[in-house]
Amino acid sequence: QQQVKQSPQSLIVQKGGISIINCAYENTAFDYFPWYQQFPGKGPALLIAIRPDVSEKKEGRFTISFNKSAKQFSLHIMDSQPGDSATYFCAASSGTNKFYFGSGTKLNVKP
Amino acid sequence: GAGVSQSPSNKVTEKGKDVELRCDPISGHTALYWYRQSLGQGLEFLIYFQGNSAPDKSGLPSDRFSAERTGGSVSTLTIQRTQQEDSAVYLCASSLGRRNTGELFFGEGSRLTVL
Numbered sequence A: 001q002q003q004v005k006q007s008p009q010s011l012i013v014q015k016g017g018i019s020i021i022n023c024a025y026e027n028t029a030f031d032y033f034p035w036y037q038q039f040p041g042k043g044p045a046l047l048i049a050i051r052p053d054v055s056e057k058k059e060g061r062f063t064i065s066f067n068k069s070a071k072q073f074s075l076h077i078m079d080s081q082p083g084d085s086a087t088y089f090c091a092a093s094s095g096t097n098k099f100y101f102g103s104g105t106k107l108n109v110k111p
Numbered sequence B: 001g002a003g004v005s006q007s008p009s010n011k012v013t014e015k016g017k018d019v020e021l022r023c024d025p026i027s028g029h030t031a032l033y034w035y036r037q038s039l040g041q042g043l044e045f046l047i048y049f050q051g052n053s054a055p056d057k058s059g060l061p062s063d064r065f066s067a068e069r070t071g072g073s074v075s076t077l078t079i080q081r082t083q084q085e086d087s088a089v090y091l092c093a094s095s096l097g098r099r100n101t102g103e104l105f106f107g108e109g110s111r112l113t114v115l
Helices: none
Strands: A004-007 A010-012 A019-025 A032-040 A045-050 A056-059 A062-067 A072-078 A085-093 A100-102 A105-110 B005-007 B010-013 B019-024 B029-039 B043-050 B054-057 B065-069 B076-079 B089-096 B110-114
Touching: A004 A085, A010 A019, A010 B076, A032 A062, A032 B010, A045 A056, A045 A062, A045 A072, A045 B054, A056 B076, A100 B043, B005 B089, B010 B089, B019 B089, B019 B110, B043 B065, B043 B076, B076 B089
Parallel strands: A010 A105, B010 B110
Antiparallel strands: A004 A019, A019 A072, A032 A045, A032 A085, A056 A062, A062 A072, A085 A100, A085 A105, B005 B019, B019 B076, B029 B043, B029 B089, B043 B054, B065 B076, B089 B110
16 A cells, blocks of 8 residues: 555646645654655655645745645645756655655656 | 765676675664665665664565665665566665654665666
8 A cells, every 4th residue: 555645647847837746645643744856867865845733835946735634745846947857756754764755756847 | 975875886687696786874874775666666665774773674575685784884685586577776765863854865776677
């Protein structure tokens, strides 16, 4: 059973547009929700993370929106740029050091 | 550099052979993870070490897979009698190991191709 479900699998956005990636989870014990960005040939790198005591966290053009009651969280990339083209993974953990990752979203930002 | 180092970066082997993949974590990181990423797929958890012990090896797909960590540092993932379905990128990550403080630092992976 997949602990974290991520959609869409792929996404094409025009430069300057907004990219939105969604994740959903079932385990209410999860209390840490990071997003990782992976470029081809590289390992994933932490982009931004949120804890459930806040509904939104913004860092530059990247925003996480968190809906605790719906058990959903999403990544919004404002003013998307070609350099943002990468695979994005959401993840969740529950006070242990075990992280559950979503299946990934391949983002292509067209110039 | 000071990042997570993995070797080899690429490994091509024949079906039935054994392979060893090595991970050198960031100095001082007590937690170490192995993940598998198949083509176009997500990150599949394999095993987690805290120090030299492996409190969670639930993700190892079969008894052909094993891993060890010595001296609280370098880890080796061994795959015995490789099969074609083992072809994937094997990613290692390390972290400070404090409860749920988050950041995993990943290496660039070892790409395994089983012919």
